Amino acid sequence: MEALEVEGLKKTYVSKNKRVEAVRGISFYVNKGEVFSILGPNGAGKTTTIKAILRLVIPEEGKVHVNRIDISKHISEALKNLSAVLEGNRNIHWKMTVYENLRYFGYIRGLGGRFLKRRVEEVLEFVELTDKRNELAGKLSRGMQQRLAIAIALLPDTPIILLDEPTLGLDVESSIKVREMLIRLAKKGKTILLSTHDMHLVEKVADRVLIINNGKVIVCDKKENLINAFKKKAYKIVFEGEDHYVDLKKYGKLYEENGEKILEVQLENMEELYKIMDYFKEKQIEIKHLESIMINFEEIFVNFVRSGRQ
Ligand SMILES: Nc1ncnc2c1ncn2[C@@H]1O[C@H](COP(=O)(O)OP(=O)(O)OP(=O)(O)O)[C@@H](O)[C@H]1O
Numbered sequence: 001m002e003a004l005e006v007e008g009l010k011k012t013y014v015s016k017n018k019r020v021e022a023v024r025g026i027s028f029y030v031n032k033g034e035v036f037s038i039l040g041p042n043g044a045g046k047t048t049t050i051k052a053i054l055r056l057v058i059p060e061e062g063k064v065h066v067n068r069i070d071i072s073k074h075i076s077e078a079l080k081n082l083s084a085v086l087e088g089n090r091n092i093h094w095k096m097t098v099y100e101n102l103r104y105f106g107y108i109r110g111l112g113g114r115f116l117k118r119r120v121e122e123v124l125e126f127v128e129l130t131d132k133r134n135e136l137a138g139k140l141s142r143g144m145q146q147r148l149a150i151a152i153a154l155l156p157d158t159p160i161i162l163l164d165e166p167t168l169g170l171d172v173e174s175s176i177k178v179r180e181m182l183i184r185l186a187k188k189g190k191t192i193l194l195s196t197h198d199m200h201l202v203e204k205v206a207d208r209v210l211i212i213n214n215g216k217v218i219v220c221d222k223k224e225n226l227i228n229a230f231k232k233k234a235y236k237i238v239f240e241g242e243d244h245y246v247d248l249k250k251y252g253k254l255y256e257e258n259g260e261k262i263l264e265v266q267l268e269n270m271e272e273l274y275k276i277m278d279y280f281k282e283k284q285i286e287i288k289h290l291e292s293i294m295i296n297f298e299e300i301f302v303n304f305v306r307s308g309r310q
Pocket of ligand 1: 013014015020021022040041042043044045046047048049
């Protein structure tokens with residue numbers, strides 16, 4: 001069942017002498033309990049899409065349903081299901097402590113009394129900031145500020161959480177912490193929509209991926225399918241042979257590993273593989289084994305964006 005449905009979203013920013021078609025007809029859905037990632041280069045329209053879902057920008061076309069509720073018609077009802085961590089840490093009060101921030105934003109979301117008190121402790125523990133509760137938010141590291149922003153979003157315990165670039169500008173350790181947090185949230189059954197261009201994050205947490213460029217969808221599929229689409233086309237050929245093998249360089253990357261000679265190739269189709277195998281035969285170089293290899297998600301992304309540039 002879909003937790004989020006986005007249909008035909010269009011948003012054009014118009015200023016005095018400029019029109020930017022930021023989102024040009026984007027549609028997708030996010031299933032309940034799924035981690036769905038929007039991936040795209042700078043300016044692709046990721047932030048605009050997330051803001052349009054939250055009605056922070058009003059799209060000129062398109063529909064957004066949150067748990068089957070049309071957000072343009074029943075905004076407060078729909079928003080009860082959503083919380084968001086937007087880009088940057090602007091939604092934190094620098095001069096308040098961690099604890100005061102959580103109380104303050106809890107009140108804003110309509111929480112109070114014993115429930116809020118308990119929730120504050122729970123989220124503090126979840127983001128591992130319990131021992132920083134009395135520190136001023138402005139004095140925290142960037143990674144901790146991001147965790148505080150996530151804690152604030154978690155307070156109302158909504159079923160759907162949107163995150164825009166949650167690891168942007170964070171050091172490796174903090175990025176890993178955020179990544180682990182998202183995995184824990186997914187395990188709790190939360191529906192997560194995140195925008196990012198952090199490939200590691202996508203590789204580790206996403207179930208399905210939507211790749212967009214210039215405000216349009218290039219592809220939307222399960223992460224595994226996207227990986228497999230290219231995995232089949234990348235091969236590692238382990239071979240034996242003394243002479244001639246330097247010529248193989250023209251086919252791909254040639255190297256030695258643990259005393260084995262390896263040729264790594266990326267191919268458009270099987271014909272190309274057969275051609276290479278014929279060449280091995282002709283030169284009497286023995287192939288010991290051949291395996292399809294995984295190319296990393298970054299390469300997959302670049303391949304899709306290149307092939308589908310709109
Ligand atoms: N308020 C605005 N007024 C005018 N143009 C805007 C506005 N906000 C975004 N844009 C433009 O719309 C396009 C899409 O921007 P958006 O922020 O949605 O992309 P993004 O994929 O989130 O990129 P980034 O990763 O750089 O944030 C860009 O060309 C951007 O310059």
